[in-house]
Amino acid sequence: MKYADLHLHTVFSDGTYTPEELIEEVCRQSISAVSVVDHDNVDGIEPVKIIAEQRNIEVLPGIELTAEYNGTEVHILGYLIEYKDDNLTRTLDTLKRNRNERIYKILDRLRRYTGIDLEASLVFDIAKGGTVGRLHIARALVKNGIVNSISEAFQRYIGDKCPAYVAGFRFSPQQAIGLIKQIGGIPVLAHPYSLDQDELIPELVNNGLRGLEVFYPEHTQAMVNHYLDIAKKFNLLITGGSDCHGSAKPEVRIGSIKIPYTLVNKLKKEKAQNG
Numbered sequence: 001m002k003y004a005d006l007h008l009h010t011v012f013s014d015g016t017y018t019p020e021e022l023i024e025e026v027c028r029q030s031i032s033a034v035s036v037v038d039h040d041n042v043d044g045i046e047p048v049k050i051i052a053e054q055r056n057i058e059v060l061p062g063i064e065l066t067a068e069y070n071g072t073e074v075h076i077l078g079y080l081i082e083y084k085d086d087n088l089t090r091t092l093d094t095l096k097r098n099r100n101e102r103i104y105k106i107l108d109r110l111r112r113y114t115g116i117d118l119e120a121s122l123v124f125d126i127a128k129g130g131t132v133g134r135l136h137i138a139r140a141l142v143k144n145g146i147v148n149s150i151s152e153a154f155q156r157y158i159g160d161k162c163p164a165y166v167a168g169f170r171f172s173p174q175q176a177i178g179l180i181k182q183i184g185g186i187p188v189l190a191h192p193y194s195l196d197q198d199e200l201i202p203e204l205v206n207n208g209l210r211g212l213e214v215f216y217p218e219h220t221q222a223m224v225n226h227y228l229d230i231a232k233k234f235n236l237l238i239t240g241g242s243d244c245h246g247s248a249k250p251e252v253r254i255g256s257i258k259i260p261y262t263l264v265n266k267l268k269k270e271k272a273q274n275g
Contacts, residue, residue, distance in 0.1 A: 215240025
């Protein structure tokens with residue numbers, strides 16, 4: 001039986017795996033199909049595809065768009081996208097500027113409300129030109145001995161509702177869904193448990209949402225059953241993946257979530273019917 005992992009990150013956003021390292025680990029886990037869904041970034045798709053083809057691994061072009069709803073982050077996955085689309089490129093340029101500005105705002109709040117003085121250059125150095133985000137700040141806090149772990153950084157300082165949290169993406173879930181559909185992709189709500197607002201799902205469905213990420217490392221079996229029921233109720237596609245970020249989140253590894261390839265075929269069928 002063939003398996004897939006449809007939620008992987010690389011050095012082009014906040015993961016630590018290069019394309020070569022990513023595919024090497026995928027092969028070790030006997031996974032046949034993957035999707036690189038870097039945050040607001042598609043630069044990793046082409047290099048991953050080139051290496052994956054040499055190892056007979058299928059790559060579904062994807063992205064994880066960051067949106068905002070009532071001050072809470074909402075992540076919308078896009079699968080089988082036309083990732084070279086000019087409109088996508090322009091939108092991602094805007095999102096990149098927003099992300100860069102957000103880093104400075106978070107560091108300012110860290111300074112004002114916690115007394116932690118962390119230089120922006122330390123964060124951007126870790127990102128190495130990739131899409132920058134909170135995980136890079138967390139890694140900088142660990143590297144400089146301010147916290148002992150990534151989870152501590154989020155729980156004490158930069159997680160949702162923490163002293164230094166800043167939203168500020170100025171991009172709605174509806175806009176994210178619309179963009180994914182414009183570039184021929186299939187919009188899927190990522191890790192719905194983290195949103196903790198199931199009442200938003202019907203609204204997103206009305207705006208074109210086509211799937212739920214049901215299988216996810218932090219979803220208990222009860223959560224999986226719950227989201228399977230919601231997916232059935234709204235006739236949504238089912239996806240899943242490890243959300244592996246390499247050593248940035250060492251507790252989450254490629255292979256921790258493997259979904260049957262039949263779910264990939266359903267994504268392809270959706271693409272063929274509506275793409």
